[in-house]
Amino acid sequence: MPDASAHAAGLRAAALDLCWRQWAAIGATAAAGTPAVAMVDPEALILCSLWLAEEERRLPDLLGSWVRLNASLVSIQRLRNLAGRWPAAVRARLASLAVHATDVAKDSRWKSIAGDARGAEPLRVREGKVRAIEAPAGRWSALLLQLRRGMGVGAKADILAFVLGVNVHEPRQPQWVSGRTIADAVGYTPASVRRAAEDLAAARFLRTPDTLAGERSRQRLYAAPTTRWAALLGVSKEATGWPWWHEQFRFVAAAAEWLDGMAGRKVGGYAREVGARDLLVAHAAALQHAQLLDRGCTEGAEPGWELLLHVIEQLRARFAESG
Structure with a gap:
């Protein structure tokens, strides 16, 4: 039976391979392997790649190149919320990446997490290494980024992406999800999710179960017509849904x-x-x-x-x- 270190190495290798394929799906040109087709969570991918940066020295170059072109599509609030669950070394590398994004992408939003970089070892991004293009549209894997490009970066685009993913098997049967489940997935507070989801429902971007006119229960449920959304956005719907x-x-x-x-x-x-x-x-x-x-x-x-x-x-x- 493999020992503990072999199991750890196997986990890292599997995660690294998946990260390469996910980067390839959202605009990386230097990533190896077949691009992933499952919906990519960009903030999760950034954090996992920062964790693996010591294992694979090409990842900082890729991160720096991708962020140069796509920094505006990253949710800084969500990145900050999720980063709190990772080790201090990952948060320090994130702060260093934020300094890079502020300098080269001229995106001032990143300054709010760049302040933690003081005294931290800088993320070694080699200049002149072009390893990415702008995130593509028309792919299920890049759906979250496509929605952010059209709707703006924030809770609404992320909520819609999650509910579309959960309802990937409709129209056979809608999959109703609660605001609490959505909040767990997208990393925003339940209160902000509830407000954003209600706006999306009022605009008929999301469906809610039939209720009396004007009625709002404490535990609202939401679904979405994924097939129609996929056709509208020119995306081939995949069966993977929201992969957490x-x-x-x-x-x-x-x-x-x-x-x-x-x-x-x-x-x-x-x-x-x-x-x-x-x-x-x-x-x-x-x-x-x-x-x-x-x-x-x-x-x-x-x-x-x-x-x-x-x-x-x-x-x-x-x-x-x-x-």
Whole structure:
């Protein structure tokens, strides 16, 4: 059976391969492999790439080149919200990337996260390396960026992208989602999501269940006619829906670092089981959203090392299939 370091290396390799293919789908010209077809979450991809920057030195060049042309399509508020869940090293690299975006893309919004770069080791972006073009339109993988280009960067474009992804299998049956679920996915506060979703529903961008005229329940539900939206935007609808990439990337990073911490140390079976269970419990909600963990399976003393290995194998298989 592979040791802890081998499992960690396998996770990093799978995440790196997927990151390359996702970058290829949204405008990177130097990325290897077949471009991904699943909807890309740009902020999740940036954060995962910053985590992997020490593993693959070409990633900083790619990030710098892509941001030079596409900085205006990145949600700084969402990036800041999600970055708080990542290790300090990733946040420091993000601040360094923000300095680069402020300087070369002349996008002043990035200054709000560039201030954290003081004293941090700069992200090594080599000048003159052109590794990206403007994010393309007409691809399901780039749908979120396409909506932001047309609607502006903010909660409304992100909410619409998420609800369209959830309803990828309509018109057979609408998939209703709550404001709370949307907030978990897009990384904005429930209050801001509720206001934005109500505006989208009032404009008939989103559907709501039939209610009395003017009635607004506390737990509003939303759906969207994905097939019609895809036709309007010139996008070939894929069957992957909203993949919850941030939750999956964040778990991969946490699991790899925990596995690295065990490597080279004599860890007893009990300590390994407890550590694996704590890791699964800490990420249970995210793994459930991503359909990698059944509800209730982290209760009691049973879940541990074997369940963790099962989730890791599921993740690696999903990453490989998300091309």
